[in-house]
Amino acid sequence: MRQIHPRQTRVLLTCLIGGIAAATLVACTPTVKVEAPDKPIVINLNVKIEQEVRVKVDRDVDTLLQSNPNLF
């Protein structure tokens, strides 16, 4: 049986490691895709209008002021 020289062993190992590294590189090739999300920007606005209470108070104040002009 032919004996393998230590130098040949180093070459073989280098090739093997190089091969594994190349395979790893191929496997991990990053893919960067810039794509706009397909979902739209959603804006939700909830507005509760409570004008009535304020108007009533203001009118009450108005009436009060008319009956008592020197209140303030």
Add this chain to the structure above:
Amino acid sequence: MAGSHAGIAPAEIALNALLDREPALNIDQLSVSELFKIAGVAGLSGEGAISGTAPITLFPNGIIVDHAQFAADAPGVLRYDAQQAPAALSTAGSSVGMALQALSDFHYKELIVTLDRKLTGDAELGLHISGSNPSFYNGYPVEFNLNLSGKLDEVLRKGLAGYRLPSIIEERLNELQ
């Protein structure tokens, strides 16, 4: 209103009793521009037309609107001038500012208006629009949902402007300063 048609079906109203059948207010091809003029919201204008049905029930002391829905017949445009927005809106923060920016020239593909009104006067008005503004994020698609609740018809009758501080208080405050 030019080009539009509104009618009540069935057109049978018993004045001395509650209605056996609920009438429906049918609106066909109502101009969005006319609608916004009636609403009287300063700075709001639009193009296009909407159609739909409002199921209503009449009572001696008021009206009930049950899930009224109107939708745009075709794509159109909605514009809201932020300069004319009430102070409460224009100073409400960045998200509202973003909404106002998107609405400055909104090209809608879909526009749906919903309305519910209880006998107490409490109403909910919903506006759903989807489309884009060419000058807002390069025309990126936007979906906008506005939900207004409260005694809306009363607010519309009295106007959206706030009630002025009685002049006498104003004068006294000025004297104090």
